[in-house]
Amino acid sequence: MPKAGSSLLLLVLAASLTGCANFTAVTSGMPAQQVQAKLGAPETVRKNSDGSEVWEYPEGPYGRQTYMVTVGSDRTVREVHQVLNDENFSRVRAGMSRDEVRRLLGRPGEIMVFGARDEEVWSWRYQQQNAMFFNVLFDRSAGTVRTTQRLEEILLMDRDC
Amino acid sequence: MNTASSRLLLLLIPALLAGCAGFSAINTGASAQQVETLVGKPANVWKNADGSEVWEYPRGPLGAETYMVTLGPDRGVREVRQVLSDEYISKLHVGMTRDEARRLLGRPRDIGFSDLNDEEIWSWRYREWGVRNMELYVQFDRRTGALKKVTRFQVDTGDGMRK
Numbered sequence: 256m257p258k259a260g261s262s263l264l265l266l267v268l269a270a271s272l273t274g275c276a277n278f279t280a281v282t283s284g285m286p287a288q289q290v291q292a293k294l295g296a297p298e299t300v301r302k303n304s305d306g307s308e309v310w311e312y313p314e315g316p317y318g319r320q321t322y323m324v325t326v327g328s329d330r331t332v333r334e335v336h337q338v339l340n341d342e343n344f345s346r347v348r349a350g351m352s353r354d355e356v357r358r359l360l361g362r363p364g365e366i367m368v369f370g371a372r373d374e375e376v377w378s379w380r381y382q383q384q385n386a387m388f389f390n391v392l393f394d395r396s397a398g399t400v401r402t403t404q405r406l407e408e409i410l411l412m413d414r415d416c
Numbered sequence: 417m418n419t420a421s422s423r424l425l426l427l428l429i430p431a432l433l434a435g436c437a438g439f440s441a442i443n444t445g446a447s448a449q450q451v452e453t454l455v456g457k458p459a460n461v462w463k464n465a466d467g468s469e470v471w472e473y474p475r476g477p478l479g480a481e482t483y484m485v486t487l488g489p490d491r492g493v494r495e496v497r498q499v500l501s502d503e504y505i506s507k508l509h510v511g512m513t514r515d516e517a518r519r520l521l522g523r524p525r526d527i528g529f530s531d532l533n534d535e536e537i538w539s540w541r542y543r544e545w546g547v548r549n550m551e552l553y554v555q556f557d558r559r560t561g562a563l564k565k566v567t568r569f570q571v572d573t574g575d576g577m578r579k
Binding site for chain 2: 364367370371372374376390405406409411
């Protein structure tokens with residue numbers, strides 16, 4: 256592909272990831288009200304003991320990014336993180352609770368339930384060079400992490416998946 | 417671990433390995449009886465129109481191998497295949513039925529459900545190159561029963577012994 260063509264492709268890709276554009280507009284020190292005006296209401300709000308809050312913004316089941324906005328006790332933004340990345344995935348450990356995983360990675364895109372092995376699989380889509388998936392496998396009764404899996408390859412996919 | 421139980425473990429290991437080794441001892445032309453003596457009764461038998469049969473031996477739910485033994489109409493072994501491998505997995509295709517997938521790869525380790533797109537997910541564990549622990553997910557549309565998606569995941573931790 257000629258260089259101009261690949262640059263154009265990058266521009267188109269960047270433009271298609273419109274969801275993220277809003278988040279770059281959220282900066283440290285911004286009042287919490289402005290965040291809501293720009294991004295809408297968060298999916299979940301978690302209150303920390305120091306009065307700060309974490310606002311969770313997943314993109315939805317097919318989204319590849321989930322943002323966590325930390326709002327200080329002074330009601331201004333402390334930090335904004337996109338949490339679906341290798342660094343966070345590697346923090347998931349066997350024995351963690353659903354809540355701990357949820358706090359780390361936000362709401363999963365999809366939950367699969369396997370009866371015979373009493374297992375619940377939480378799955379997130381994310382973006383590296385390619386479209387990727389990350390799975391966390393829970394013991395369903397105990398509610399704790401058994402193991403994690405990373406996508407090796409999409410072998411087949413119907414067009415509407 | 418005390419001596420008695422470690423001795424028991426040492427006894428068990430060759431016994432477990434023998435389970436797999438049994439299939440390599442099945443020669444072409446062996447009789448159905450010889451097959452049963454070597455590897456026991458199959459979990460499932462598929463009858464073909466030409467009078468031949470395929471005997472299915474999933475070594476699950478822990479096992480990462482599934483053997484298919486084909487017997488001709490003369491009740492002699494035609495071939496023995498270990499089907500949880502890239503060769504057979506690559507034969508899956510979009511639109512396939514559950515029954516076709518079952519015939520290709522044998523009984524799944526587990527069948528799961530997802531409400532997101534009303535899907536049924538069949539999963540198999542297998543070992544790529546005999547070492548890497550992989551999990552295959554084959555997703556079917558629950559209403560039409562047609563195969564929609566096949567993904568394979570690398571298992572991050574070596575937990576082959578989990579229940």
